[in-house]
Amino acid sequence: MAEYKFADIEKKWQQYWREKDIYKTQTDKDKLKYYILDMFPYPSGTGLHVGHPLGYIATDIVARYKRLKGFNVLHPMGFDSFGLPAEQYAIKTGRHPADTTRENIERFKEQLCVLGFSYDWSREVRTSDPEYYKWTQWIFLKLFNSYYDKKENKARPIEELEIPPDLTDKEKESYLVSHRLAYQDDIMVNWCPALGTVLANEEVIGGVSERGGFLVVRKSMKQWMLRITAYADRLIDDLEDLDWPDSIKLSQKNWVGRSTGAEVDFRVKDSNDRIRVFTTRQDTLFGVTYMVLAPEHPLVSKITTHEHRQKVDEYVSRAGQKSDLERTDLDKSKTGEFTGTYAINPVNGQEIPIWISDYVLISYGTGAIMAVPGGDQRDFEFAKKFNIDIVEVISPDGNPSETLEQAYPGEGIMLNSGEYNGLDSRRFKQVIIERLEKEGTGKASINYKLRDWVFTRQRYWGEPIPVIHTEDGKVVSVPEKDLPVVLPDVDSFTGTKEGESPLAKVDSWVNTINPVDGKPAKRETNTMPQWAGSCWYYLRYLDNNNTTEFAAKYKTDYWLPVDLYIGGAEHAVLHLLYARFWHKVLHDLGYIQQKEPFKKLINQGMIQGRSNFVYRIKGTSKYVSYNLKNEHEVDAIHVDINLVKDDILDIRSFKKSRTENQEEVEFILEDGKYICGYEIEKMSKSLLNVVTPDAIIEKYGADTFRLYEMFLGPLEQSKPWNTNGIDGVFKFLRKFWNLFHSENGVFEVSDDKPTANEFKITHKTIRKVQEDIERASFNTAVSAFMICVNELTAQKCHKREILEPLVIALSPFAPHMAEELWEKLGHTSSVTGAAYPSYNEEYMREDTHEYPISINGKLRAKMTFALDMPNADIEKQVLANEVIRKWTEGKTPKKIIIVPRRIVNIVV
């Protein structure tokens, strides 16, 4: 029996690849390129767990396969190394984030190398490296110094912006600010006093911080914003040509949230004020029975009558104190106050009351709505509660309903709408806009859910924003030659109580001079969010040592777009939307030819953890086994899965791990064992369910690990981690190995001519594997190899002409073993330089086919016919068949369906 010494083999070839620079990529214009990208990891302190490599293995297989197919492949890797965890760790321990980040990266790299990935490490990027974030800052300045030209529908340098004449200096400045793609504004943010920073929405869960669970409040603060809303239409429309999962495209569309409708002006009674509303249902204008302003709407205090002022003021201040969570709680009933004032409905002149309520959001549309209780469920509930009229203006058939139990939000036929009664509501939508436009009370309009991007964090461990605040209150760019603005060393990583970044405490860094006039000035102390670095890393890989440009034009021209991008679905919206936005800005400014960065996108599923639980009886140190826990009041506690095997707890180790007094710890067992409960959850250190690849690689090797993660199921599907089937994959590799070795372990491959059957097996496999890689179906590719090896083993085939092509075909999946066998076959250069074997249809051709013969769709017999046999002959033979005759019982069949190469079906 030949021994498959994976540990030696893998070490040997990893060293070979490193020493010979096998995976170094050149920009070679004469070759077809293929750019394959992984979402780069955040280098956390826990290292790589088994979920990380799933996508990386898939891309590595494709990268190796494409090389064999003759492509010039770019397959780089880097680290998203700015971010909150490193900073939190620094606050706790005082260790500098730069140090811990570097250590974590080293560990990640080591783990990635052990898995045998074919990255070109000479192109590695780290977002926290000053040579990298110099260009992140440079791009920020491009945004700062550009505006969006709505006519040409693209970004242009701010110098080209036509500024209205006769503006004062101050007006000119604010005109510029209102056009720049990066600008400052006062907005409501999630402020977490305990962490001393603003948090992104996704970092706030249920009103408290995701990390630590500290209270988060809403606070108005001056922040940098990026004008992503200027790109709303293009971000939707350009999705069309992308080869992305439909679900991701849809999420992005929904996130941008384009809705078409109309803006309508309602005159305030006895006043010159107008309230502008946005509606998608201008066809329900005749059903408007009241209006609602958001509590923050600027007109609220102006129009509120003396009589109602106190109650309205109270409502406004109460609404301001509510957390987002309270305001968006859908279960609560509607609240609101009447302002005492009325508006005039522009289509029928009716007077309608103006209310305020927090179900109208200041941040969407115009912050005011026309309320149509007959057509909108929210308005309906509000009207019911405050006894406001409900008018039905659309019904499915144009007849009024007897009772109105709820709003009818659908399309239909108009009623109670004056001269428009009987019109189809879809048609009326158009008609009414024409009338509003003619009368000057409204116009067609498009609204977006997408907001401008809040681009500042009050943190240390991020890119400094490269601008300078002058004495006279202006903001100027740091000159390009002075980039990067490097993070200063600090003693303390916490921000100030007032909500300033830790950088604000570093006077020597903050105080600088205005590059324009040399007067004293101050640096911006906020830093960029973690998304910034990942917005453009795929560009830097192309030219990571360039000191004069973010990447040379001829390199971006050649390599872009990314041909295949694989990563987790959790980045469906934010990262992918932000990166597309930056890409389009760079495209508009002429730096990049292509309008989209990522041509094909695949989301790999999440590998979940299987957590184990023990059950402690409340207030005691007694632990009760899973099936007895219902007899007690218990707390379920996560237990480290390393102390559990097959859901049975290792009681002794568990006892040692507890902090309680060990004498007091007791167990209530069943059948002498302590059975743990389990749950499938996210794999995470805090849930004690993390599995690292290390132990598995030690036991089975990296090739087995790679193959097993692929064999687990479809790449896109999420699945809990288990190692139940890993033996099967390991056995397969050993059998493959054995095909090249005699029974006593000596390498032995013959030059005998293969049989037709051996050719057929091999060529079928080569074709199947190729097709499966092309459609990212890696699990079925692995099983195709298994079938092939099983058959060749049964044939005792040890022939070079069969085995050599299979080594090449397997090399993307199990590169170490492939290299070893390739060398043993007598080759002196790496298998990565081989060509993917072509398959010959001739070998697979079949002259006959075994047809399933079914009667009324039920399989009854099988018969083999020549493929060129006429249908009439097949029919005759089928009907003559004994089994078939038994089933037809002499009856004449109504119909016989013969599908060549498929099936014969007899209908009786």
Add this chain to the structure above:
RNA sequence: GCCGAAGUGGCGGAAUUGGUAGACGCGCACGACUCAAAAUCGUGUUCCUUCGGGAGUGUGGGUUCGAUUCCCACCUUCGGUACCA
């Protein structure tokens, strides 16, 4: 609530264009080797069965000669989203 994905043996999963459901692997059972065990190899393995056959891809209907695949309604699980006018 809305949007999306998915429900197939004991388990992970396969069936690519509507054409033999359960490939491949795990597990399990039996056998070989062994003093024995492990490892390895071989055979079997959807369920029910009166051994003729019958049922079967979440449930109920439909289209079709034929449905895991297409259509309608519903149930369950997972993910996203949250009063978006």
